[in-house]
Amino acid sequence: MSTEKKVAVAVCTGMDQPLATVSRYAGYHVLEKLRPDKTVLLCTPALIGGVQEDVTFAKENPVLVIDGCRERCCEKIVNEAKGQIKAIINVEDVLKEHEDLQPESRAKLGPKGMKLAEIVGELAAKKVDEILAGVKESGR
C-alpha cells in the first residue's frame, strides 16, 4: 500500500457568497484537473462534527485551505480540529489582484468568475507542489 502523503484541500462550504462558490470551483479544479493524484478533498463540516476519519486525515496530512472571504472560517475550523495547515489561499486576496474578474452570482460564476476560480486553482496547485516538496525534504 502506498504511504505517500497527499494534500488535503479544504474549501469554503458557505452558500451565501459568490466567493465561496469560487473557492469550491478552485478546489475542484485542483482536485479533478490539476493535481488529482496528489490531493484529497477535506470535508470541513465533518471536522467540526467530529467525524473521526476526517479529523484523523486532517491531522496526519498537510492541509491547504482555500477560504472564500475575510471570515476565514475554513482556516478556523481546520485549526480547531488540530489539522496541519501548510498553506492558505484567500479568494478575496486573489480578487484584489484581478478586480475585473468579479463573479456574477453565488449560483452562476459566469466566465469571469470561472476564470478567477481557475487562477485560484493554479495558485493552489503551486502550493500543493511546494507542500509536497517540503514533506519529501523533511522526510529525508
Next chain:
Amino acid sequence: MSEGMISRVATRRILEERDDVVTICLPLFLAGGQEERDFAKDNPCITVDGCSKMCAAKGVKMYGKVQPKSSIVISEIIEGDKHLKPKSKSRMEPVDEKLVNETMKIVNKEIEKVKEKEK
C-alpha cells in the same frame, strides 16, 4: 461529496424561489459567527445534509444549541427513491435534476410543516 452538491443546489433554488426562507452560512456558524448562531436560535431551523454523517444537523446542535425542526439527508432520499448517486461533486448532470427536484419537494413540504406549527 456529490450529495453535498445536491444539498446546496436544491437549497439555493428554494432560496431563490421563496422569500420566507434564508440560509445561514454553515462554516461561519461552525467557526463561531455570533450573528449566525443568534439567528438560528431565534428562528426555526431546517438542516439539509448530504450524507449520513449529518454534519450540518450535528453542527447546529453542538455549536448553536439549536434543535433543528427537521433534518433532511440527501443520501436517504437517494436510497429511498432509488435515485442514481450523482457522479460529480462539482458539476450537475441532467440526470441529477430529478434528485434535486425531489429534494426541493421534500424541503418545501418541511418548510410548510414548520410554518404551520409556528403559527
